[in-house]
Amino acid sequence: MTTTTDQTTTVIDADTLKAWFDRHDDVVVIDVRSAAEFESLHIRGSYNVPLQLLSEHTQDVAQRVGRRVVLVCHSGVRAEQARQRLHEVGMDSALVLDGGAPAFAAAGGDVVRGEQRWAMDRQVRMVAGTLVTTGLLAGELVSPKLRMVAGAVGAGLAFSAATNTCAMGAALARMPWNRGAQDPAAHEAIGQLPTLG
Known part of the structure; x- marks a missing residue:
């Protein structure tokens, strides 16, 4: 249908x-x-x-x-x-x-x-989640300024959704594991x- x-x-x-x-x-x-x-x-x-x-x-x-x-x-x-x-x-x-x-x-x-490779959207979710978690953890343990990493990733994801583009996906597509x-x-x-x- x-x-x-x-x-x-x-x-x-x-x-x-x-x-x-x-x-x-x-x-x-x-x-x-x-x-x-x-x-x-x-x-x-x-x-x-x-x-x-x-x-x-x-x-x-x-x-x-x-x-x-x-x-x-x-x-x-x-x-x-x-x-x-x-x-x-x-x-x-x-x-x-x-x-x-x-x-x-x-x-x-x-x-x-x-x-078999991970699909690009799955790779983007993994990298974004890792960056947010790392930014929050580093902000707590090292310097509060490092929380901006999480904010930047969140802003990037919001921009990606608003424009229906994905800069992170384009960057990941150039990685060696995606170049088979x-x-x-x-x-x-x-x-x-x-x-x-």
Whole structure:
């Protein structure tokens, strides 16, 4: 079943996507996570176009793919950002997979599993929680000024939510443990997409 907002369908659930694969041969699934996340778990037949690349080449992506496009990430946040970018260039038919690749796997969808890594949102929660706890503890044991670390992290998280961006996630994506697979170059990522018109 799909969800509607302001008369426009924007979300598709895993069971509906599975049914689409059975009934349609023009479904294009674009996974906007990093190459390392894509490598650890992705929907079979999906295309990896990381969000930053899609954001920089939105018009090229929109011109390349057909009308039945489903955007995927881990939870739906980055996929929604990609949907909004495509909407800005006139592509109104793209949908976001509710719950992302993990939801599709849990629904018995055909997925490819590789080297397992923590999802980016889980890494962000771990680092943010550790920084807040460390800041509060250091503020109590070393200097009250160190409590500002916790305040800065809290402010950063609030800004992240307000702008629907994540600077910490972008920084963590560059860490060695997230570099198992290199993000594709723009011509590779976009060139792999089928031209369905």
